[in-house]
Structure formats: structure tokens, C-alpha cells
Amino acid sequence: MITDAARVFLEPTTVKQRQYEALRACFVEAQPPSEVAPRYGYSPGTLRVMCSKFRRQPSLTFFFPAAENATTSRKVQPRKVLLREKITALRKQNLSVYDIARILAEETTPLTPVMIGKILREQGFARLPRRNDDERIAHVSPVRAVKADVRLLDLSPRRVHTKFGGLFLFMPYLAKLNLPAIVQEVNLPGTDMVPALQATLALLALKLFGNARHGHVMSYVLDEGLALFAGLNVIPKRSFLTEYSCRIDPAVYPLLMRLWFNRIQRLGLKRGRSLDLDFHTIPFHGEDALVEKHYVSKRSRRQKGLLAFLARDAEHNVFCYANAEIRKHEQPDEILRFIAFWKKRTGHYPDELVFDSRLTTYANLYRLDQLGIRFITLRRRSRQMLQAIHARPLSAWRRIELPNIARQYRTPRILDERIRLSDYPTPLRQMTITDLGHEDPTLLLTNHLRLGAPTVITRYAQRMIIENQIADGIDFFHMDALSSAVAMKVNCDLQLTLMASSLYRILAGQIGEGYPAMRSRTIFQHFIDATAQIQIAEKSITVRFQKRAHNPFLLAAGFANHPVRIPWLGNRILHLVFG
Numbered sequence: 001m002i003t004d005a006a007r008v009f010l011e012p013t014t015v016k017q018r019q020y021e022a023l024r025a026c027f028v029e030a031q032p033p034s035e036v037a038p039r040y041g042y043s044p045g046t047l048r049v050m051c052s053k054f055r056r057q058p059s060l061t062f063f064f065p066a067a068e069n070a071t072t073s074r075k076v077q078p079r080k081v082l083l084r085e086k087i088t089a090l091r092k093q094n095l096s097v098y099d100i101a102r103i104l105a106e107e108t109t110p111l112t113p114v115m116i117g118k119i120l121r122e123q124g125f126a127r128l129p130r131r132n133d134d135e136r137i138a139h140v141s142p143v144r145a146v147k148a149d150v151r152l153l154d155l156s157p158r159r160v161h162t163k164f165g166g167l168f169l170f171m172p173y174l175a176k177l178n179l180p181a182i183v184q185e186v187n188l189p190g191t192d193m194v195p196a197l198q199a200t201l202a203l204l205a206l207k208l209f210g211n212a213r214h215g216h217v218m219s220y221v222l223d224e225g226l227a228l229f230a231g232l233n234v235i236p237k238r239s240f241l242t243e244y245s246c247r248i249d250p251a252v253y254p255l256l257m258r259l260w261f262n263r264i265q266r267l268g269l270k271r272g273r274s275l276d277l278d279f280h281t282i283p284f285h286g287e288d289a290l291v292e293k294h295y296v297s298k299r300s301r302r303q304k305g306l307l308a309f310l311a312r313d314a315e316h317n318v319f320c321y322a323n324a325e326i327r328k329h330e331q332p333d334e335i336l337r338f339i340a341f342w343k344k345r346t347g348h349y350p351d352e353l354v355f356d357s358r359l360t361t362y363a364n365l366y367r368l369d370q371l372g373i374r375f376i377t378l379r380r381r382s383r384q385m386l387q388a389i390h391a392r393p394l395s396a397w398r399r400i401e402l403p404n405i406a407r408q409y410r411t412p413r414i415l416d417e418r419i420r421l422s423d424y425p426t427p428l429r430q431m432t433i434t435d436l437g438h439e440d441p442t443l444l445l446t447n448h449l450r451l452g453a454p455t456v457i458t459r460y461a462q463r464m465i466i467e468n469q470i471a472d473g474i475d476f477f478h479m480d481a482l483s484s485a486v487a488m489k490v491n492c493d494l495q496l497t498l499m500a501s502s503l504y505r506i507l508a509g510q511i512g513e514g515y516p517a518m519r520s521r522t523i524f525q526h527f528i529d530a531t532a533q534i535q536i537a538e539k540s541i542t543v544r545f546q547k548r549a550h551n552p553f554l555l556a557a558g559f560a561n562h563p564v565r566i567p568w569l570g571n572r573i574l575h576l577v578f579g
Helices: 004-010 015-027 033-039 044-056 067-073 078-091 097-106 113-122 165-169 171-176 179-186 196-208 224-230 238-247 252-266 328-346 362-370 383-390 453-463 465-475 490-511 520-528 551-556
Strands: 158-162 274-283 293-296 301-313 318-323 352-354 374-378 413-421 424-434 442-446 532-536 540-545 564-566 572-578
Touching (some): 015 044, 171 490, 179 252, 301 490, 328 362, 352 453, 413 453, 442 453, 490 520
Antiparallel strands (some): 424 442
């Protein structure tokens, strides 16, 4: 029977005793470290290192350092005594740990606030209560802007310099769209200090200006021009903008998209006959179990994200539809919801839709055909299909030439045939294309039964531009910034992207000279990223832009010849002056 006294030796509890018993078993009882280590809670490698150190110092001081060593190691240093006295004297002057740290740093004896707090606790000092700014010692600190409040908007005559002068190029469009009426009709939320219109303009300004959203607000919170664009005294802080998007009822977004769709056409934004469709996964990096996994093409993998459906006018390079409330089982039918939206807004179905193979099902393709909608899409390739294609004789193929394409592979070989698919009762045209620079052949499905093969292939090749346009939205309009400092709900973010994209296209269309085909970032660099002097008068607001190489395009487009009355700026008339 093991007594309690024996258990003290057999079951060591302290660190030093475990070390002693483990080393005794190795050196006295000659047991291998691999057997001793598990018994005392060590790994074999750790025990071998301990044995090596003990061989270099084989004495009891290995376990119990000499008393004189402990005494000499605990000698109090005179410098620390002086610092402790200095810190105590400063605390008696009602200074915080941060104030004390700044004073010590100026005296070339720096000490961190954490260490200063530890010394003060050892001396028996409690934490200071929170003090007002006038009770603190004077030091250099960031300037704090006042709270955003529309009631404090100052429109008294004065001159303002702003970095955001280019935003005022969009203001005439917003006034002609009657944005205040749109915001009121959809019943967006607002407060007495920041009404719905001002909140919407503040968020839209972040979309229109080309900085990443994490660097927007706090860097330019004191810029009066940015605040004036939104009709506020200062731009709201990022906490308000983040919280505001969470207050919007999700049912508002479809109504807002419909109203914007109708109003934007009145400004001359035309609708094309052919539309590009695609899904885009907005990555989510949290741990929410309700978020499904979707394929992210940029990373070639599936990960948690929010699936967004995007429709882009292929002729005018503008996003005209978006929906982020899509679950995985709803993905194939989103194309039907889109064509219903388009029919209700325009009075007719789209003439042509171009998309990839993962967008919908064959049954839905047949429904498009029955509605008279032409489509071009890819077909997924199986191993059996590839084997059958490679087994076809060379005489079955014919070579064509693709016109007006500045690329290396202009003369592909094709198989143009009619096939039947499950869930698609009528014959469907399939084109198998090789010599396009890909290892495997490309399979195109279309209900264009009479259209020439070069035209069909060229049109689908143009569809790849939507990937660049989506990249433009991701990069310039920061669609993927779910973890930024101004974290907006995806629905709110997508709707703002649609609004900003259409405003950029209207601007590009008015300028002309090749700009309608350019990316938003190029337009931003040439025209929007411009400083300006703003002259506020009793009845007008004049924005005078600096001299820039591209100002003649704005003058030729008539931006300086059409003053517009701005309702949210006291009905003052906006004048744009260049150079």
C-alpha cells in the first residue's frame, strides 16, 4: 500500500521535483529518456536537452540556485529608483500614464504606458477618472470634426478648397433625376441630423470617388467640398455609414432599382439589344454558418461568400440589374426573374442574352427560346464528350476566319451541327471550336440557327469583356470590401454600384471622344480626381476646377454652359468653370 508520504516522492507536483526525479531515473537508474519522459510529462527531446544541460552543471545548484546568486540578481538599479520617484511625482500632478510617457520620452528616458501603469499600481495609485479636454495637458493630437448635422450646414458667402471637385460633375445629373423625390418615394431611413437624402449622397460619394472604402471617410472628414456635395456640414463618420446600411429594409432595394432604372433613361442612357449575364461571389471571411459556399473564379476554389447576379448592357458598358439575395437552390431561376424585370421596365424581353454554362439549366434555356429570346452560352465538357470530339475525322471540321479581332488565333476549326438535349425538346445549335489557344475545344450552344458562325463566336468572345467590367466594379467600386472600415450590407453596396456605374456611363457618353468604351478608373483619373475652388454666394455656387489637360473635353461637351439648381443646397444654382 502506497502511503501519502511515499506518494510525495512517487508523484512529484512541482517543476523542480519533476526535473529531479526525471534526471535521477536517467543517471542513477540508467533508464532511457524515451521511457522516462512520458512518466513525468516531458517529451523525449525535452528530456534529452535537460540531461545535456545537467551534464554541464552536475550539482544541486542546477535545481536550487545559490542564495548569493539570487541576491545579486535582485539588486535594485538606481536608475529605476529615480524613474519610480519621477513617475510618482508626476502622478501627484494629476497626469495620466500617457501624459507621463510623453514627458519621459522628452527627457530621453522613454517608458511605455503599460510599464508606467504597473509602477503606479505598485505604489498604490488608482486609475484616474475620465477628464475633459480642458483638464488635460496641451499636446499635439488629431483634430476632431464636429458631428454631421444638416441643420449646421453653412451656406454663407465664402470660398472653399476641396480635393473632391470632380464629384460636382455628377451633381447636375442627380438634380435632373430628382434624387430627393426618389429617396422619399422608396422611404429610406433618416434622422433629424442626417436625413435620408444626405445619407444617400454621402454613401454615393464614396462609390463615385475612387479610393478604397477603408480610406475614405476618416482621411477627408474635414474636407468641406465632400460634405457640401452631400448637403452636410461635415461628412458622417464611418460608424454612422456602416450602421445606416443596416437600417434599410431589404424590400427597399428592388423598388429603388426600378425607380433608378426608369429615371436614368430620361437622361439619355440608352438600352442595348444584347446583355451579358454573370454570377459573382463576394467573399465572406467571418464564421456565419448561414453563408453558403460558392465558386470564386479569381481564386479557383469554393469558399464562403454571397452570390450576386449581375446584368450588363453589352453595347453601353453599364450595369443595369443586380441581386445579392440568391441562395444556391435559386441560382438557375435568377435569369427568369431578370427577364421579368426587364419586360416590366422596358415593355419587351431582351433580344439576346450571353452567359456561361453555370448560369442556368437546359429547361430554362428552352423557356427563353419559347419567349423569343436569343441566347449564346457554353456547354460543360465531359470526358465522354471530349473522347467523341477527338474521334471525329478531319473531314468533318471546317476552318473559318474571325473578322475584326486583333488576336493571335483568328482561324479556328469548327464543327457546326444540330443536337438534342434533355429538357430541351427542339434542336439546338452546337459549335465545337478548336485552335483558339485552349488545350480543350470550346462548346457553344445557341438558338441562333441562321446566324453565321464567325458572328456567333465573335459575340461570345466579346462577352468576356464582362469579366473586365466586373473586375472594374470590384476594383474601382470596391464591391468585395465586406471587411472594410465602412462595412455596408451587400444589397446596399450593389445598389450604390449600379447607381455609380450608370452615372459614370452618362458622364462618359456626354464627353464622347472614345470615353464611353473606357473603364471607370480611367474616367476618374482624367476628370473626377480634380481639386477645385468652390465659391459660395447668396444665390449660386461656383466650382472652379484647376487647369488640367482633359478640361477641353468637358468644355466641348457643354458642362460649363448649363447651370442647374440644386435642391439640397438651398436651391442655389451650380456653375462649373474650367481653367
